[in-house]
Amino acid sequence: MPSALDSFTSQLQHVATQPNNARLAAYDSLISDLLQQSSSKLNRMDLLKASSAFLRHAVFSDQxxxxxxxxxxxxxxxxLEYHASRIAEEHELQRRDKDRMQDDDDDSTPAIADRDTRRQLLEDALEQLQPKAISFEEQASSLRMQLASLLESEEDWNEAARVLLAIPLDSGHRNxxxxxxxxxxxxxxxxxxxxxxxVAADMYLKRASMIIHNVPGALPSQYQQQQQQQEQEQAAASSAAGSDDVAEASSASVASSSKQKLEDxxxxxxxxxxxxxxxxxxxxxxxxxxxxYHELSYVAEIDEDDRAMMLSAAVTAxxxxPAGPQRARTLxxxxxxxxxxxxxxxxxxxKVFLxxxxxxxxxxxxxxxLSPHQIARLAPSSAPGPASSSSATADGKAMRHAPSTVLDRAMIEHNVLSASRLYDNITLxxxxxxxxxSPEGAEDIARKMIMQGRLKGWIDQVGSLSTTQTGSQGSGVxxxxDQDRRGEGETTAGGLEATKMENSGGDGSGGGAGGVGEEGAGAGASSGDIDTKWTxxxxxxxxxxxxxxEDVCQRINRVSATTSIAA
Structure with missing residues (x-):
């Protein structure tokens, strides 16, 4: 509509000749009437051209x-921003009412109600605003927040985040x-x-953690204390550096900022x-x-279905x-x-708890x-040792040397911990x-768990070394x-403590065993050499x-003798 566009432009030029106290009301009336026109009278392209003319003559003119x-x-x-948002929201409510009434009359729909049109209008406004961004910081922030809401409704998450990233939060021109x-x-x-x-989300959460304790009511008391303790020095430094900027902020910016709707x-x-x-x-x-997740599942303000999802996420996590005492407490x-x-x-x-x-x-x-990241594949790893690349089972099937996924690693570590509840000792x-x-892979998992304090035990590789030197295959033990099960002492990273059985000098398990234990106990008590204890x-x-x-051999001999007599 060239004549209508020319008429709108001439109206803008006429308003420019009016005094300051009359221009604002005239601009407000013009843009409100323009955006309310139905799409049958003012199509998308004409609306964008008219809004661009409004920006040139009413906003970014030298005057x-x-x-x-x-x-x-x-x-x-x-x-412009307010009326575009208001008219679109009003039309959205009317459309929902019409859907309930099954009314398909859309002749009165304004062009601004279309999301693509509104998005293009906001993008054009931000593009024209860019050369004078310092003078319109507050308005640019509002435009970006509205554009981000549109992109978020279209599930364009990364683009919405990119729009918000351009909002200046540490400017010296406004509070x-x-x-x-x-x-x-x-x-x-x-x-x-x-x-x-x-990764990027974590970076912005860390920024939020530095100021969240300055917002009353944002965190429970225990979180408030933790955040204040961690960020006290940084907050003091930032407040001292920004005191001059706060004092120089204009009253107009403060008033405009107070009008922004902020979440509770x-x-x-x-x-x-x-x-x-x-x-x-x-x-x-x-x-x-x-x-x-478990803490959030108890918050009454959250919807019940969402709380159930958080509880489920807590159980999965x-x-x-990692298997160990901390997980046992959470379970x-x-x-x-x-x-x-x-x-x-x-x-x-x-089953995991038990x-x-x-x-x-x-x-x-x-x-x-599980979610995809919870079953993601781990970096390839090989077991230590020269034979790690050619390990195989008796039937020729290749053996794994390390867990392949996040879930696989968690289940392997759990089963190793379960084995400690079933056995006193087990070969690798x-x-x-x-x-x-493979034995090498199992040893690597057990060694890491012992070093991290998640498994109480020690690995005996003497037998493995001896049999390897003689040409046979050994795997160690x-x-x-387990202090609760056997009353033994706490383990260290190297596993160099004597158990109660060693300190008492034997447990009567056999004549030969008891003799060795008693003799060794006397030597250990006299010398105190820890190597002697383990020997x-x-x-x-x-x-x-x-x-x-020997006991097994005697039983076999008795069975053989009985069989021969019966024959």
């Missing part, structure tokens, strides 16, 4: 973008409250998590904690994620967390929760409930058969130390095995 007229330009841009900064950081983190970028601090705090749990989960820090808390029996993971949760061996079919059933070959790994222990084990072997 309204410099000096005393800058206030008029800012308010004219705010009017930006910590509440506003927190809302932007948390929103960016949520969008990046939806866009599958947890408690809602922001919940979003922050949920985003933190999701980041921990994506980073495979499952222990921390399980604790955060606890099962995938015990979840088992006491009366809501967990209704979850599909309850069967495997109870330290039972998890079978492959149970692992396969649990795998169907037997442990490898239990967890479907893993001895478990004595090795001799005692040899005596026990020899005594058991």
């Amino acid at each position: 309204n973008s410099t000096g005393g007229g800058l206030v008029i330009g800012r308010q004219a841009l705010t009017a 930006v409250s910590d509440h506003f900064k927190l809302s932007i950081y948390v929103r960016i983190a949520r969008l990046l998590l939806e866009g599958d970028d947890p 601090p408690k809602v922001l705090g919940l979003q922050y904690r949920l985003s933190q749990a999701r980041v921990y989960d994506s980073q495979r820090r499952f222990s921390e994620a399980a604790i955060r 606890s099962i995938l967390s 015990a808390t979840l088992m006491r929760d009366e809501r967990t029996p209704s979850l599909p993971q309850y069967t495997i949760l109870s 330290d039972r061996v998890i079978r492959p079919d149970e692992i396969a059933s649990f795998e169907k409930l 070959a037997g442990l490898g058969a239990l967890v479907d790994l 893993l001895f478990f130390i 004595r222990r090795w001799d005692q084990q040899i005596a026990q095995v020899t005594g058991a072997l």
